[in-house]
Amino acid sequence: MKDRKLNQWLWKWHFIAGLISLPFVLVLSVTGAMYLFNPQVEDDYKSSMTKVINNKASKLSYQEQWLIAKKNMKKPLNSMIVSNDNQLATEFIAGRFSHKKSVFVDPNTGEVTGKFSPKDTWMYTIRKLHGELLGGSFGTKIIELIACWMIVLIITGLYVWWPFKRGVRGVFLPRLNEGKRTFFRDLHAVLGFWFSGLLLLTLAGGLPWTDVFGGEFKWIQKVTNTGYPKTWSGRGLTSEIEGEALTLDKMIEIAKGQNLKGELYVGLPKSEKSTFSVFNKTFDLDAQRMLHFDQYDGSLIKKHTWSDVGVLMRSRMWVMAFHQGQFGGWNFWIMFGVALMLTIMSIAAIASYILRKQKGTWGVPKVPKTFSVSSSIIIIIGILCVLLPLFGLSVLLIYVTTLFQRKAAQ
Template identity: 60%
Template sequence: MLKKNQKLNQWLWKWHFIAGLISLPFVILLAITGGIYLFKDAYDAPRQEHIKVVEVNGNAKSYQEQWDLAKPLLHKPPFTMVVPTKPNQATQFTSGMFSHKNSVYIDPYEGKVAGKISPKDSDMYKVRKLHGELLLGTFGTKIVELIASWMFVLIITGIYVFWPSKKQGLKGFFTIRFKQGKRTLFRDLHSVLGFWISILLLMTLAGGMPWTDVFGDSFKWVQKVTNTGYPKTWTARGLKSNNSGVAIALDDMVKQAQSMNLKGEVNIGLPVGKKGVYSIYNTTFDLGAQKRFHFDQFTGKQLVNHNWEDVGILMRGRMWFMAFHQGQFGTWNWLLMIGVAILLTFISLAALISYFKRKPSGKWGVPKVPKSFKAGYGILVLIGILGVLFPLFGISVILILIIEFFRKKQRLLIT
């Protein structure tokens, strides 16, 4: 068992306490909204069925005709089409990406628009915005990133503070004292359950950080510098068709895509302009099965193709953790994320209840640290690494140190 330095333990407990007190209300909100958002597909499916599902009636229009119908209905030229897998499936044409994504669905039998769908039309979009930016725009994303950064500190310090002494032994990892009052009970529930889901919490946080502004942009920069992101031609960037003759009909590309037996949802990237290319690719959370093929729109010649192995290691890791964060690796992953959301909410509430049970009247009840304690070089290096890795955390630590410096100076002047 770990032999703990008691002064260090008190110092870490103090910062665990302060960071938790500030961030827990936000953590509870993020856990609840994240848990709700996991039900997005189940919530949206029945509300979108009247658009996505059509009645099979006679012969379907060609995909080329459907594409022509979709073009004037989107603000930008549609650049992807989802290859239908069922006869009663409306054909989806999409322009834009992420929150700017717009899809129009064509009834192939009636030759008319079945409906339009944009992420902004769903109630779940508001939940996502609340989860990712607290409905405060870019300022809100900075707050969420700061809270997420401090959560890494909360988890690391929490593990050290909780770690049982030699006297407690292995049973200390499981002991919850039910008969020593509510304060002790909720403290134990917070610490024991928190310890056992700490790895899952770190993995979940790792999956959320790429969406942040400062860390996310820094991570993308590292990918670019180290050439560990997507290959340049993954999205057909830099590829051009030879502008000669008549372009291949979309129907021919659909047949080509269907013959490939790709896993998951199969998409066709549509050429924009005479220099644009056709692309065939699949979206599946079996990441290793993702493939991309790019073709000259006039000759049908394959220009380049990519497998998942062509993607750089940092991007592969990033996409894995992001998919894990969203519970997209199947039922087990979805249930695991639901469990994480519920347990994170519970242990956060347990911490607050335990705090209010111990809090002295009229005081914050911040744990005391011996005046003789000084953080060792190892701790300072760890803080420095975290500060560089999570810039907003680093800035907040500098601000705290500045405030502490002036507070001490003021106290000296008074005395």
């Protein structure tokens, strides 16, 4: 049996945290569902740049295309995508993440068919709204704080949902014939129960992008040496300068010979001493490879497989890919379903609150004055405060504010 007084105390804080978080949760769920379609939006935007007419018997060499791309980009080129489709322009890439920019070269004519950056589409605004409320670093911290409290909302919600007396209706299925307030309350609680595990996994996939938790996680990776190997990106690896460097065409021939799964990339050397890199992007993570070749004789200098990556980085990359629905159709529809259910849960909570609330009050649940927080609950809160620093800061502020209010009331 549950502790009724503890149930009332958790219900009170679930109610307050939910009331404050709901507008932000709605923004996160709606923009998250929209951003799942980002690859399709970007592909549609780039289609006029990428599609070319293959009407020539001979093409420009990759080396020639590389020179053309370099002349048309201010930033140094990092890599290129190797494609076997004769109807596609060759894509050369500069920069990383949101600063990434691509230039497309028609291999038939040498014409630059266009340039693309993720910032060019309206999805970039959706991403910024989802990740930082269009508020930069401050907005990112607000999103992180809401994500932390969402974890607390799930934990407290599960305790409050757990029935004093077990039964099916109102616990595992919403009650449909007992009034609007009961229906919306059950819809919120029952969906919360069924989707709680997926919601926690989704939040775990979003937290690595945050400033405070994400920064703390990266620090732990560095200290424990559980991130990428130092040579994964080619750092510290050099080519022996001897004779002429390999042409890009020869390097692509070597890259294709590796028979890597997914989209094939060739990393371009940054200097005379650096290496060519060959890597693939596939969300069969175990199939990912990173190979570094001497740019003069084409010999393999370093080979990395996914097993070389530290356990924390592997876990992080998996939950982040899951968060973005990148493991295929099943993952996409699960994440879309999570976003949809979170939106419905939020609307149901608002409806339930409006129907419950009495005029002139906030409707905050009352807690018996005789209730005192047990040591076990304090330990659980302490653990959450350590794991989620912004949650810990908010708890400290709540505690200090409560002390001042008590002193003022005396």
